[in-house]
Amino acid sequence: MMKWVFCTLILLSIIFAIISGDVAAVSEAALAESGNAVTLAISLAGVICLWSGVMRIAQKAGVTEFLAAAFRPILSRLFRGINAKGKAMQYIVLNLTANLLGLGNASTPFGIAAMKELEKEEQTGEKASNNMILFVVMNTASLQIIPTTVAALRLKNGSSDPMEILPAVWIVSGVTLTITIIVTVILSKIMGRSKRKS
């Protein structure tokens, strides 16, 4: 995937540069952006270090488990047909809680463990189960209390209030998550029905 993104961007930019006649700008960008990449990484590093410091404390104190216990009742209603106290459910809850806290390093291993447990518990074979689909879709819709990368980017580019977008991010991601859950559940029902007919 990444090789295509990388090659498409570079080759298209060279084609465009030749058409528009401004090859110098593209060549200059390649050099100038090398420096900007380092600046960008340093801007991100500050916020990432701050956040992973605080969240390491939170993890050691058991905040993830504490919040997970609060989310479990809602989530066990969304994921039907699996054991509410089983391993799969446990990893699903931990993964989604870690996502909420912006713990990228912790959430992915939980997510992969959840998929493997779902596979075992539901004996899926080669076809994804409705619960797997819902779980993956919920992971593709981000729900994060503090979007750290965005804050760092806004700070770097001279925003007068880097955090002012917070309420907007909460509303957009909350509404999107809710609607995509509904869409996924409806699609699961339609797909299930058409399967029975055939």
Add this chain to the structure above:
Amino acid sequence: MSISDFAIPAIFAFVLIFALIKKVDVFTEFVEGVKEGVKTVSEVFPALFALVISVGMFRASGATTFLSNAISPLTDLIGFPKEAIPLAILRPFSGSGATAIADGILADSNPDSFAGRVASVMLGSSETTFYVIAVYFAATKIKQTRHTLPAALSGDVLICVLSAIVVGLLFY
């Protein structure tokens, strides 16, 4: 004073008090966390570097402007800023690419402009859809992902539409 001013102090206070009650060695763990943060950055850096260069060349060539102008009649209908179109396209494919392109958008348009705010909200509300799907299903023997991709992509489209609407409502 607004809710966004309180978010970070509130989380810090909650985490610290919670940790003190649970008798966590707060300072040592914070420093350990920072160490993990440095590791994360160094792991992400090579890919980020590659995408910043390629996205930078792409933008300098005028390709983003061409693409944005070509699609803008469609996005104008919902009041979506055309500066943010490249971000909407790249977002599901590459996390580093999205970061790189958002950085460019915020540098060109002010972060506090309409386009800058919409781009910020989009980046903060979305995930690297294709990457997530690939990584999660790769852990299993699943070959047919059924309606995973359509459902996930409908969420990505929704994020673009909602970002423009919510930023419009909250800031203007």
